[in-house]
Amino acid sequence: MTVTTTRPAPAAGPPSRPPRTLTSVGRRLRSRSLSLFLLLVVGLLVLPPVVILVMSAFADGRTLRYSEFTWENFADVLTDEHAWMSIKDTVIFGVGAALTVVTVATILAWLVERTNTPGRRAVYALLIISFAVPTFIQGMGWLLFLGPGTGLFNSVVQGLTGSDFEFPIYTMGSMIFVQAMTMLPVIFLLIVPAMRSADPGLEEAAAMSGASRVQTILKITLPLIRPAVLAALFLSAILTIESFEVPALIGSPARITVLSTEIFAEIRSGVADYGAASAFSIIMMIITIAGLINYQRATARSHRYATVRGKAYRPSRVDLGRWKYVAAVFAVGVPLLKVSPVLMIVWASFLERYKPPSLSAFGDLTTATYAAVARDPEVVRSLINSVVLGAGAAVAVMVLAGLAAWQLVRRRNNVTKSLDFIMALPLVMPGLVLGLAVLRTSLTIPIGLYGTEYIILIALVIHYLPYGMRYGHAGVISLHPELEEAASVAGANPTSVVRRILVPLLWPTLIAGGAFVFLATIRQLSLVVFLSGPGYEVATPVLFLRWQYGSITDAAAFALIIVAVACLVLASFSKLTAGMAIANPGANRATPKSK
Template sequence: MTLATAPPRDRAPSPAPRRRRAGARTFVGVGTVAVVGYLVLVPLAYLVWGALSDERGITFAGFRRAYADSQLGGVVGDTALYVAGSTLVAVACGTLMAYAHVRTDAPFRRLFFLSSIIPLALPSVAYVPAWIFLASPDIGLLNRMSDAVLGVTPFNVYGVGGMMFVQGIHSTPLVFLLMSAAFRSTDASLEESAQTCGLGRAVILRRITLPLVRPALAAATLIVAVQSLESFEVPAMLGLHDGVYVLISKIYFLMQQYPIDYQATGALSLGLLAVATVGVVLSRRISRGAAQTVTGKAFRPRRIRLGRMRGAVGALTLAYFAVAVLAPVAILVYASLLKTYRTPSLSTAGFTLDNFSAVLSSGTTLTAVRNSTVLGLGAAVVVMALSAFTGWIVVRSRSRAATAVDALAFTPLVIPGLVLGLGLAFVYLRSPIPVYGTLWILLIAYVTRFLPYGVRYANTAMQQVSAELEDSAVVFGASWWTTMRRILLPLARPGLIAGGLYIVVVSFRELSSSILLYSPGTEVIGVRVFEQYQEGSLTSVAAMGVLLCAFLGVLVTALVAVAGRLGVDLD
């Protein structure tokens, strides 16, 4: 008879490894929160302090000077009109395009995709000059054609009306993408039932379809409104020409005066920040209701047959593509081939590559391209590294503090770029850290401004990785850092790289925060294009716009190829 021996008990992990794992997690967590908090809260604190204080202490004199200005009423009125008009254009065009693309058998479906992608790829600093060539009262092609046929010149891209149209058309792709997702995820059985009962398409659209997507529609409206409120390029290029100011361009104008009234500019910036904050908060609250339109049953809605209306919808699609995409791109390429701009004709006489040669041989322009490349790649690396750890805290942490970290990381969405630049100027003009006037301050601005986008990509990537994999690694004795480095980050790599690519692209388009922080030798490509515009070199602006789009295409293609060699499929 043999005695059975009890199986050996598993040893509990020793306190030392457990403390090391907890110590690593704590160190990374606290460090991430500290860095995010510094990037986001310190500029805002300095902005508030700069608006409320002078050498005598706390004072509201800056607010009185800013808000007692007799011209402020007109500025606020023009701002409200500009934001409302551009939002209406974007929401109307984007929603109708999305409905036709998703729910109907509209022709030229490929053009819907191109109409949404190409304007997003065109930076505002290149898109706005294209509309100057098209609709300027003096040199606009559309006015010349209208004058030749009808004897009138009705188009004027300058002023509030032109600003509303250009900003609205440039924001339409965002609404199209958001509303396309909403229309796809909404069960169309109610619409099909209503059609079976004999209701007309217009009644179904008004009584059923739009109420179903109302949360997404309201969220898209508020997002576009906030973007219009903080947009700098359109008001600066099309408004200042006729002396039309909105809040963002008024702040820029005050910063160009000497001596600079930092208190008044800070006070106006806080007002703009407050309005943007209200818009973003409303947007996030309303967008939470968007999931209520999705059902748990599989469905595949039948496309509505347009019948005799199909030709009219096709014609409108072609017209929109011509106006929003084809005409701006074509006129930009045409103007870039001329030394001095003239009305387009079939003649190729006078075509030259001198603008391209001048741009490519300009030391300032090459420096701007180099700076933008360094800042774009640097911001992408820093933002995605910081976002990876922030995403881990938000997705994996069971602490209530995770919600606060998530909100803190998304706070820069509320801060207009020009206001962020002013806040950083307040910080580093008074700080012993010698970064003002260098590329470092621009890198800090880019990292802060694009952090919300990186966190969104990182959160999505982290959520797709099951926590069971990390738990299994811990059971086998892997440390937290080993688990993060060997399991979580490699599996989340496609999302992180995709976020980095997006940040590289938007970095090249950035102007609003850079315009207040650059100095000679630290210009970026957006600033360089804006300087050329202010000097009146429109054909050089066109050439730089064409080269910028081409350079971005090559850069993104190269980065995607590198990602492919690393085994990352970004599709």
């Protein structure tokens, strides 16, 4: 018997790697060239102001010479009792406002998301409306509402009680309160998602175990949202420490100085001392860096508190019973209180000379103030400049950020890592500090930028690059690389891939990021207060000076024009993005990964 054996076929080895062609090598070189080009452009924008600011802190600040290295600026600052008082007040201001706004925002978020409190939609609407109003304009409204002499609140209390009561607006406590109210929409929207996604089954289990409602909130609900609360706490502290508008409006008249107003005073009072201002800026940056590190730690550990898993659950609301109407008074009353200063601005804008609201004052209402403001060449010029600069900054930021995000997500190497690091550097520089750094750079490097629109544009682009990067990164990471790979296989070069693949798919994200940058530039004061001046004015510094000079009604009318422009642009962008979503409903769908 013959046995026939068949030898098994040799196992298939790993697929051979296709040889590199000149075309593929060329694409790699062009891609690397784009990364290097972006690194060069961003480095030339961001690094000189940072380096020159640090050098200025160790140079003679009055002569603008770097010939000698000196610690004199830091010695003068750290041995000055007034400077230490400013540092202490900065910490008190930051911690106080952060604790206040996070406490109020957490209570609001719980009432809106986890209870049957009436008026929940009104809370969202009122907070979003107030968010469109710049911080400086909100501060103006609070002074008209609570200020001595002509404040509406004081007039009402005096009329009801017959006393000479005046609310103490020019105090640290009032600064903390007003700053907390200006940040409320941002912090509320930061805490709401965590409150919404917390599994109510854990709270129900605690209730079934005999825990009271207060015990459940303290031992279950708050620990579940702890990462979001900590992140909100550190973020609000950073925003407060960077704030210039509220301390300038409320603190300066009461001689309460924080680091931001100290820096402003060093530049604008008498002979500018850039050395002392730079030393204060370095101290301010150190405090900001500490806050950012803690913010990053709080958000990095958030996965430990995840409660949304594969098992479905139905969000439930706590029945407050009769107390729901009391809760509604608080939930709706706080946003109404936040909106009330804006109503004071509206009232003041229709008067030629300001007086508190009353029946007799209604006869003095007029549109003459708006007509006068509209005819003012400085106002018109500054508003046009702000719109042009905002549009230019939005385009520049999103072009750089979109390309940088594409390179960073698709090609993680030393060049793109360096690019990512440099683009994140402006986060540690508060607006006022960055404005000072750009101003100092323009005075040090004689390239003709000082006193022109280009220096303001450069400062705006630097400041908002990290924010544009976040938008770009979120958009690129949602696109599967197979789209670009298919285009490359078909022979498309990187320029064609960007123009014909990436830009159409990322267009809604780019528009949203551009809208954010534009609206932020319209609201910006601290960044441009050193850079705007005669010859090239910007809206917010002009408004700031009008208020300082006592032109209350003119400032109010101008403020509402700024708000109207911001709302008009926001509505246009919203309509544009909605139209794109209707025209291309599949644009935002996730691309399935190939198996």
